[in-house]
Amino acid sequence: MVTPNRGARREMEAGDLFIEMPRRFRKKMARRKWRSDVATAEFVAASRFHRREIAKFLDGFRPDVIALEQCWLWPALREYVETCTPEARFSIVYCSQNVEQELMAQEAMMSGAEVDPWSVQRAVEIESDLAAKADLVVAVSEQDAAYFRKLNPGVVVAANGIWPREMPAGLDHWASRLAGLRTALFVASGHPPNANGFLEMTAPDLGFLSPAERIVVVGGVAGQIQSDPRFLRSADLNNARIELLGVQDGPTLSALIEFADVVMLPIVDGGGTNIKTAEALYNRKPIVATSFAFRGYEHFRHWQNVRLADNPADFQDSLVKALRSEAAVLKSTEIEQLDTLLWTETLQRLPEQFAALPRQRRVPANQANGSGRFIPGLLQRLGLRRKS
Template identity: 75%
Template sequence: MRYVSLGTYPIRQPVQGGQLRANAIHKVLRDCGWETRHVLVTPNRGARREMEAGDLFIEMPRRFRKQMARRKWRSDVATAEFIARSSSHRLEIARFLDDFRPDVIAVEQGWLWPALREYVETCPPEANFSIVYSSHNVEQHLLAQEAAIAGAGTDLWSARRAADIESDLAAKADLVVAVSEQDAAHFRKLNPSVVVAGNGVWPRETPVGLDRWASRFAGLRTALFVGSGHPPNARGFLQMTDPDLGFLSASERIVVVGGVADQIRNDPGFLRHRGADNARIELLGMQDGANLSALIELADVVMLPIVEGGGTNIKTAEALYNRKPVVATSFALRGYEQFQHWPNVRLADRPEDFRDVLAQALRSEPEELNSADIAQLDTLLWSSTLRKLPELFAALPRRQRQPAAKPADGRGRFLHGLLQRLGLRGRS
């Protein structure tokens, strides 16, 4: 069977959560014998290097990128706006789908739904496919939350655009795949065909540089914080640490890996305390998988100061699966509630409590896990969290071309569809 995903980021070399999830779905399907492809629409020219043979890459033109920057659009919302305006690129996607003839077309996070919605109306009669909304969170809720935060870079227009796109897609999809029961409850108000397939992890890479990192942190107890440059990651860290790190002793360090390090480094609140903080934090920035694996191996604690966002956090699954003591907010464990009373998991939701619990964890030894605890960890693997998807996708009803809403007569429908496919109707 054949599967194609439509998204706004490359997935061959995944780094952030959305990429990791989309990549894992492709891998699980391929392991079951499916043939898969990915369609990418992005402002990032360099992403072409991360495409696999047979995939489709569409780069937003310079003129639109300038408009996006001028209006301060989020790149994901801008992608939806771009594809809705560009009949030529919608036609390019349609031709790709015609050639590949997928059994299942999945829209990752919804932003390319304007292209697929038109394809449903204008696809060739022999097309026979199902539509899946592969949801990572409730986008309209997430963007509405961000729009209410000063300086978050999301406006009400973006939130409303997300609500329009996501609600329409969720209602029309043959299946919605959600990451948590909380998200699923929202989508079931729009569509009864909803399934939960949680976020997971793969076993981490073989570590490199263990001796080098061990030497650098010799004699220190370390708390590892890993996060992308997504602003909520930095806001959570700064909120839960004050950001005055004076609560740590001279032999304790917070080690920060990922794009979040630059966000923390440049934050005005952090800069006010940098004299004391610089002696208690290591802002390492981006590291490859093998070096990150070494840092996880050496860490005494993994911290998850997550206070906002949507969906669930893959970093939570990574921390749990790697058998490290975890200090987290209860919000960080959404989707993983079965682990909230697990050995070595400590929860705190007030900043002062979070700091106290983190210090306690750094100054104590972890409990030993029993065989039942260790067996439960296997439920966090992608091969477990996504195991039902191949069978569910294969069983979905296949749809054929749906008549366009207008014009009403058969000859008009045919002409309308033909003009759209030739790029002569609705040209931007």
């Protein structure tokens, strides 16, 4: 792991390689307003010491497959591919969570966005090069797969999955706090598209809800909603119809799911697929969502307990109807489909697909013709290497 976050070391296991960006680079990152993921690529590209450290780690591990969950360490890995010993035999897999370049371009267009055009361009350069050169690209949806197939025919789909939720805790507390209320649960991280979708689909305010109805918001998205000018314009009314609980532990979240009458998925942009959609389906809750929230889960769109709406007026109307009606009982055929949402099902074919990959040393074409200038060119762009 390469990160500016020192606390991330706690997530490491024995044998893992942890590289923390030094304070000097973190200051540079903050000054130039680089995203941490793009900064990761720039850091490893500019640090010969750490590229050697990564190469030494790979030499000692002698992998059969090198899988990148994100594209940002590709500059270091590409150099390793071009310089590793002839005895090295491995395949490269890009396990894409989304199309990074498209997601970053979307974020750059949002109001108050902190993503600059340079970061978008770097995402295009790095991800496109990796996707084209990988032995296999694993996408989470057919939409993402279609994009990557323009760069590489070796693309498979392995949908995002979930684990069954934890045992609930604090049931008495939440039963008392939510007594007499009908609740719609919104769970999301602090990823900007999550807050944007919520505020867009509930605009101009939460006055469409009755005093006995609440939206319960869990996760980092709560803080973003609370501080957004679109929410603050009607703060008194909004605060009377919402519970902004912030980040909660697994057992507490399970309790809130238990009491929720509806799960809302107001996702209007972003990348990959929305795992919260799979969780809502698996937990057998009525759902009010945008069509976009069901990308990757299209075969569940027509369930009785699923209401889809793609404009604020229809979304709000659907949410009110769901809150004021009882959930339909799932059919046995629908219940049987729920297990397909678990990780054990969504990833079951990957081991054989990985095993079938070629174990060979990769020599990029531009190295063979003497023009392997990716890393030197990047260093020059950063002002860390002069033109020859």
